[in-house]
Amino acid sequence: MAETAETAELHFNGEVYQIPVVKGTENEKALDISKLRGQSGLITLDAGFKNTGSTQSAITFLDGEKGILRYRGYTIEQLAENASFLEVAYLIIYGELPKAEQLEHWRNDITYHTLIHEDFKVLLEGFPSNSHPMGVLSSLVTSLTAFYPESLDPVRSSNEVDMSIIRLMAKLPTIAAWAYKNEIGQPLMYPKNDLDYCGNFLKMMFGTPAENYEPNPVVISALNKLLILHAEHEQNCSTSTVRIVGSSQASLYASVSAGINALWGPLHGGANQAVIEMLEAIKADGGDVNKYMAKAKDKNDPFRLMGFGHRVYKNFDPRARIIKKAADEVLSQLGVKDPVLEIAKGLEEVALSDPYFVDRKLYPNVDFYSGIIYRALGIPTNMFTVMFAMGRLPGWIAQWKEMRENGEPIGRPRQVYTGENAREYVSLDKR
Numbered sequence: 001m002a003e004t005a006e007t008a009e010l011h012f013n014g015e016v017y018q019i020p021v022v023k024g025t026e027n028e029k030a031l032d033i034s035k036l037r038g039q040s041g042l043i044t045l046d047a048g049f050k051n052t053g054s055t056q057s058a059i060t061f062l063d064g065e066k067g068i069l070r071y072r073g074y075t076i077e078q079l080a081e082n083a084s085f086l087e088v089a090y091l092i093i094y095g096e097l098p099k100a101e102q103l104e105h106w107r108n109d110i111t112y113h114t115l116i117h118e119d120f121k122v123l124l125e126g127f128p129s130n131s132h133p134m135g136v137l138s139s140l141v142t143s144l145t146a147f148y149p150e151s152l153d154p155v156r157s158s159n160e161v162d163m164s165i166i167r168l169m170a171k172l173p174t175i176a177a178w179a180y181k182n183e184i185g186q187p188l189m190y191p192k193n194d195l196d197y198c199g200n201f202l203k204m205m206f207g208t209p210a211e212n213y214e215p216n217p218v219v220i221s222a223l224n225k226l227l228i229l230h231a232e233h234e235q236n237c238s239t240s241t242v243r244i245v246g247s248s249q250a251s252l253y254a255s256v257s258a259g260i261n262a263l264w265g266p267l268h269g270g271a272n273q274a275v276i277e278m279l280e281a282i283k284a285d286g287g288d289v290n291k292y293m294a295k296a297k298d299k300n301d302p303f304r305l306m307g308f309g310h311r312v313y314k315n316f317d318p319r320a321r322i323i324k325k326a327a328d329e330v331l332s333q334l335g336v337k338d339p340v341l342e343i344a345k346g347l348e349e350v351a352l353s354d355p356y357f358v359d360r361k362l363y364p365n366v367d368f369y370s371g372i373i374y375r376a377l378g379i380p381t382n383m384f385t386v387m388f389a390m391g392r393l394p395g396w397i398a399q400w401k402e403m404r405e406n407g408e409p410i411g412r413p414r415q416v417y418t419g420e421n422a423r424e425y426v427s428l429d430k431r
């Protein structure tokens with residue numbers, strides 16, 4: 001971030017305050033108000049951080065008006081078309097595309113650490129069988145701190161941080177697959193290290209000791225693409241959570257576990273599950289798309305069109321464009337005919353021409369079509385957000401690492417107090 005010669009002026013109570021203007025490498029400009037309170041006594045108020053930059057970051061560039069998304073300068077379109085998820089994860093976390101030897105090391109290290117401690121089985125057994133896998137995932141990720149207490153050291157050496165990164169990348173798919181197996185009451189499957197990242201996960205999800213399950217290359221390739229599309233998205237709700245938790249010098253595992261919980265909500269990553277449930281509900285109710293469009297527009301009706309709208313994309317979400325095409329390809333390659341896809345297409349068609357959605361710039365987001373692909377791949381609905389978490393992991397790691405390397409201060413927003421003024425305590429008999 002560079003300081004510019006420009007300043008903005010704030011006139012307040014007869015005083016004029018000069019506010020420095022800073023700019024990023026893509027020329028986006030920001031007012032640096034960090035000294036404003038000391039000078040004027042004023043804070044800024046911005047519920048939901050709709051217009052507040054919380055950090056400087058060199059990881060992802062996003063222009064929501066133009067529909068641009070780039071990881072470390074590379075467009076999402078090129079990465080989704082050409083790269084493997086582990087290659088993209090390396091890029092996001094370490095800043096450059098890996099050379100062949102670096103990629104081999106990275107893959108080997110991650111493959112070597114896919115096993116999780118046998119005591120995790122005991123932890124898993126403690127969860128009721130109908131537990132949502134997101135709750136299990138976040139709990140077990142926090143539990144990694146108990147198995148690797150050295151990860152708790154607040155003044156971590158970069159070697160230890162690298163070790164925690166490898167362990168987390170390696171073990172998350174195993175934990176995710178075990179959470180699922182535990183839920184459906186099947187034996188847990190151990191990782192098979194001759195398979196790649198996606199193939200290994202699929203084998204642990206769908207394999208059983210009784211059957212020789214071979215992951216389908218179409219499914220592996222689709223999963224690879226989906227994970228890349230979800231891998232990083234700058235300061236969204238879960239990523240900001242990871243940074244703010246990490247800013248207290250909490251460990252990587254504790255911070256990522258918090259991010260998983262933030263992702264779970266239906267307005268964020270939980271939307272992929274909510275979309276399919278919504279499409280199923282519309283289908284069960286006769287498939288009348290217009291009826292649900294009317295509900296979405298009615299301010300007295302809490303119903304929202306899940307998978308539509310985005311805080312930062314006010315043009316098409318570029319990930320949704322890629323996913324929509326991939327959904328068509330995957331369904332035709334796997335020979336799957338999914339009636340909810342027709343309902344999804346119908347909703348999209350109506351929404352794209354309806355003034356309510358057009359005026360508010362509400363377009364399908366990444367979650368609108370991802371659930372349809374996950375379904376075609378055989379992933380159960382309550383695992384969709386877990387898939388999002390597996391994809392987002394490199395982003396959370398990179399943001400936590402960057403925050404730590406920048407030596408950022410503890411995150412601590414201010415507020416405007418709206419409660420009672422000071423008053424005297426009233427004893428119980430006089431209330």
Ligand code: CMC
Nearest residue numbers: 267268269271296304305306307308309310311360365366
């Ligand atoms: N259906 C109907 N109306 C909507 C929707 C929707 N899905 N999204 C926004 N609106 C309306 C909203 O009522 C408001 O109207 P008005 O100006 O008349 O009050 C206007 O559009 C602006 O909405 P907002 O809630 O102020 O926008 P936001 O930036 O705070 O919220 C959002 C963004 C994604 C939470 C919201 O669009 C939403 O709830 N979408 C559905 C949930 C969803 O699909 N979430 C996944 C996001 S993509 C994955 C990820 O990165 O998390």
